[in-house]
Amino acid sequence: MATTTRKFAVAYVMLVGLPILGLLGVLRHGRNLSAPVGMDGNWVMQGNLSSLPCGLPDVAPEDAVLKISQSGQKFELTLPNGLKTQESGTLDGTSLNARLVPPLQSKLNCRQNQTVTLVANLNKDERPRTLEGSLVVDGCTSCSPVLFTAVRQKPVAKKGAH
Amino acid sequence: MPNLFTLVLQIAVVLAVCRAVGSLFHRIHQPRVVGEMFAGILLGPSLLGWVAPQASAYLFPASSLGFLNALSQVGVIVFMFLVGLGINPKELKHEGHAAVLTSHVSITAPFMLASLLALYLYPRLSDDSVKFSHFALFMGAAMSITAFPVLARILTERDLLQSRLGTVAIACAAVDDVTGWCILAYIVVLIRAADQASSIWITLAGIVAFALVMIYGVQRLLQGFETTFRKRGGLSENMMAFMLLLVLVSALCTEWLGIHLLFGSFLMGAIMPKEARFVRYVLDRFETITVTLLLPLFFAFTGLRTNIGLVKGPEMWMYCGLIIFVAVAGKLGGSMLASWLSGMPVREAAGLGTLMNTRGLMELVILNIGLDIKIISPALFSMMVIMALVTTFMTTPVLELICPDRLLRTSVAPEPEVAIEAMDLNGSAA
Numbered sequence: 001m002a003t004t005t006r007k008f009a010v011a012y013v014m015l016v017g018l019p020i021l022g023l024l025g026v027l028r029h030g031r032n033l034s035a036p037v038g039m040d041g042n043w044v045m046q047g048n049l050s051s052l053p054c055g056l057p058d059v060a061p062e063d064a065v066l067k068i069s070q071s072g073q074k075f076e077l078t079l080p081n082g083l084k085t086q087e088s089g090t091l092d093g094t095s096l097n098a099r100l101v102p103p104l105q106s107k108l109n110c111r112q113n114q115t116v117t118l119v120a121n122l123n124k125d126e127r128p129r130t131l132e133g134s135l136v137v138d139g140c141t142s143c144s145p146v147l148f149t150a151v152r153q154k155p156v157a158k159k160g161a162h
Numbered sequence: 163m164p165n166l167f168t169l170v171l172q173i174a175v176v177l178a179v180c181r182a183v184g185s186l187f188h189r190i191h192q193p194r195v196v197g198e199m200f201a202g203i204l205l206g207p208s209l210l211g212w213v214a215p216q217a218s219a220y221l222f223p224a225s226s227l228g229f230l231n232a233l234s235q236v237g238v239i240v241f242m243f244l245v246g247l248g249i250n251p252k253e254l255k256h257e258g259h260a261a262v263l264t265s266h267v268s269i270t271a272p273f274m275l276a277s278l279l280a281l282y283l284y285p286r287l288s289d290d291s292v293k294f295s296h297f298a299l300f301m302g303a304a305m306s307i308t309a310f311p312v313l314a315r316i317l318t319e320r321d322l323l324q325s326r327l328g329t330v331a332i333a334c335a336a337v338d339d340v341t342g343w344c345i346l347a348y349i350v351v352l353i354r355a356a357d358q359a360s361s362i363w364i365t366l367a368g369i370v371a372f373a374l375v376m377i378y379g380v381q382r383l384l385q386g387f388e389t390t391f392r393k394r395g396g397l398s399e400n401m402m403a404f405m406l407l408l409v410l411v412s413a414l415c416t417e418w419l420g421i422h423l424l425f426g427s428f429l430m431g432a433i434m435p436k437e438a439r440f441v442r443y444v445l446d447r448f449e450t451i452t453v454t455l456l457l458p459l460f461f462a463f464t465g466l467r468t469n470i471g472l473v474k475g476p477e478m479w480m481y482c483g484l485i486i487f488v489a490v491a492g493k494l495g496g497s498m499l500a501s502w503l504s505g506m507p508v509r510e511a512a513g514l515g516t517l518m519n520t521r522g523l524m525e526l527v528i529l530n531i532g533l534d535i536k537i538i539s540p541a542l543f544s545m546m547v548i549m550a551l552v553t554t555f556m557t558t559p560v561l562e563l564i565c566p567d568r569l570l571r572t573s574v575a576p577e578p579e580v581a582i583e584a585m586d587l588n589g590s591a592a
Binding site for chain 2: 035
């Protein structure tokens with residue numbers, strides 16, 4: 001009986017105690033890791049939005065929200081007029097790069113297979129964070145880049161699934 | 163106001179697709195729940211939104227998803243109550259050292275491996291708004307969960323509930339789930355506390371006080387349900403409504419305390435009386451509408467949030483493969499090793515590991531919480547959903563392969579567990 005209990009205690013220490021110690025070590029080590037800059041959420045666009053590529057139908061200025069869904073260095077982005085990433089955009093440091101396409105069945109004033117390139121820089125030290133960048137209509141030599149600024153909205157309080 | 167036409171149409175489509183795919187999976191000897199989980203993915207951007215984006219936009223417009231989510235969450239609240247109801251804390255006492263070691267290792271092994279994996283994934287799939295410690299703890303909790311109801315279902319279908327394997331597996335899964343939910347509650351408190359002015363210690367003290375009141379106060383009152391059931395052979399509609407009211411109040415308390423609605427409903431189920439006929443009676447009253455109507459909505463809502471298209475390119479699929487590998491190695495490997503060291507024959511130990519590796523709906527519930535509190539990114543959420551599907555799908559065939567029934571039934575447990583015998587969630591979502 002005593003031998004069984006001793007064996008159990010040894011096995012318990014090896015298989016339960018050591019992993020817990022290991023977990024603590026990982027948590028300690030992981031504090032030094034850095035992850036890509038956070039930009040997930042809604043950003044209020046400022047500036048002359050009527051000049052957005054493909055137009056800006058029926059959008060009130062307060063609804064001019066640029067939406068970003070981030071997964072590490074990749075992100076999906078939607079402009080207030082519905083232009084959105086087809087392939088994931090990329091975040092390199094604080095530089096964003098994405099190619100946008102109009103949504104299906106859109107009422108936007110776009111050519112067929114029109115693509116727009118978004119290039120922006122994220123000011124991560126500002127509170128709230130801001131984006132400054134430009135939108136360029138691909139293949140349109142007469143179109144001038146549309147410059148924009150966007151301010152990150154305070155994330156909604158982290159609540160549960162409701 | 164919700165557009166009722168759209169909402170009812172959504173419910174009808176979700177029900178039809180879930181039943182159809184669930185039946186298909188049942189034909190290939192999979193629990194129906196795996197098919198229903200899969201059906202949810204089919205209805206989301208991974209398939210319907212990809213092949214027929216216009217139909218998807220018509221059927222599931224973004225503005226309507228809040229109502230679908232609300233309905234599905236009500237279903238999950240009741241479901242978590244039923245899960246808690248099926249868990250009997252006394253189970254582990256019957257099983258001795260083997261179950262204690264196995265259950266604890268089946269938590270620590272995947273937890274440790276998941277935290278190691280977090281070191282690799284954090285810089286790649288997370289961002290600096292999430293602390294590494296939260297990310298790693300969440301990954302650990304998500305990987306160490308076991309789908310207790312699916313496991314009970316598989317054991318029932320294979321007539322293994324009274325075998326040694328069955329009783330140890332059920333006991334371990336119960337411990338895993340309770341532990342996993344406690345860890346998750348702690349993580350949610352940590353994250354929410356960061357957004358609140360009040361101290362985390364006040365929140366924790368409130369939760370501990372609530373748990374103590376429930377366990378040492380409310381639990382005694384709940385015996386009244388069982389006493390009435392024994393005297394009258396059933397419960398009146400008023401009593402059933404009162405029970406449901408208690409579940410909702412408990413859920414609201416935990417939400418108010420800063421964790422999540424689901425913890426309250428789970429705790430209420432866990433402290434309910436465990437007499438087998440009483441448990442069966444309550445399950446019968448609640449599970450039909452929950453399992454056939456509300457849970458499919460949860461699968462659909464989860465599917466709508468799962469975009470396998472985000473797992474794009476060899477690099478992302480490699481991350482996904484790593485997640486599946488670590489999940490299986492930690493849970494299956496850890497449980498197998500511990501039970502083998504405890505004296506279980508190697509095949510039986512492998513069978514136990516396979517059963518413990520079942521994640522099912524419980525995993526989806528946890529992942530949805532993680533996505534809601536933004537501790538995991540949409541791409542990681544999709545990868546973890548794939549992992550949940552793969553580990554749940556593989557259970558039945560792998561168990562049959564390495565541990566045929568004829569071998570398992572030879573080892574009979576000394577004492578069958580009563581509450582679990584009642585826990586047979588209709589062969590459906592669990």
